[in-house]
Amino acid sequence: MKTVSINERALLAFGHDVVMLAISWVVTFLLFSLSLTAVSAVDPLPVIFLLLAVAIPVQACVSIVFGMYQGLWRYASLPDVQRIVASVLAGTMAVGLTVWAGGWLGNLGFAQFFIQTLLLIALMAGSRIAYRSLQEWRQYGKTGDMGTPVLVLGAGDAAVSLIKELVRSSDWRVMGLLDDDTNKRDRLLHGER
Incomplete structure (x- = not known):
């Protein structure tokens, strides 16, 4: 039997x-309830608490199934963002179906689910990308003008890989790129010209 270890x-x-x-749900409700309070006599707080009581366990289970907590934030990348999008979309559908099946839909419409989904994707992906950016800046961004100046020949896939490695080293400093393709002139490649 496989044991599950809980990583801090x-x-x-x-x-x-x-x-x-x-x-994301509270902000979504605030956005919609501020425009509906004049016409609706329904207090939005019980609806928010009921929805959170349903949404948190359902979305959490979906996130676990999608493997959201196996990666490291320090190495967050496009596949992680894709996993977040898939997890949030599946979770939102599961929450919507659960709320609909339970008869708790009330005044919830497609717009609320749509806004909440976009907001949750932005919050989850944005925080991971911000964390990665901060960690990379702390580790590699402080070198500034240190290192031996280097010119990279070419501006293709190999140059991208080389620049990534050089930027992470304090021994080298990329000064620029040389390429015979005029379409690549004055363009940025991984932050370098």
Whole structure:
């Protein structure tokens, strides 16, 4: 039988995502309830609490199934963002079906689910990308003008890989790129010209 080990960072990421889920629903409700309070006599707080009581466990289970807590935030990349999008879309559909099947849909419409989905994707992906950017800046961004100046010949896939490695080293400093293709002139390649 396979044992499940609980990683502290994975648990922290899980807690972060639960908080982001709650924030996304509360902000969505505030956006829509501020425009509906004059016409609706229904207090939105019980609806928010009921929805959060359903949405948090359902979305959390979907996130676990999609493997959201197996990666490291420090290496967050496009596949991680794709996993976030797929997880949030599946979770939103599962929450919507659960709320609909339970008869708790009330005044919830497609627009609320749509806004909440976009907001949750932005919060989850944005925080991971911001964390990665901060970590890379802390580790590699402080070198500034240190290192031996280097000119990279070519501006293709190999140059991208080389620049990534050179930028991460304090021994080298990329000064520019040389390529015979005039279409690549005055363009940026991984932050370098």
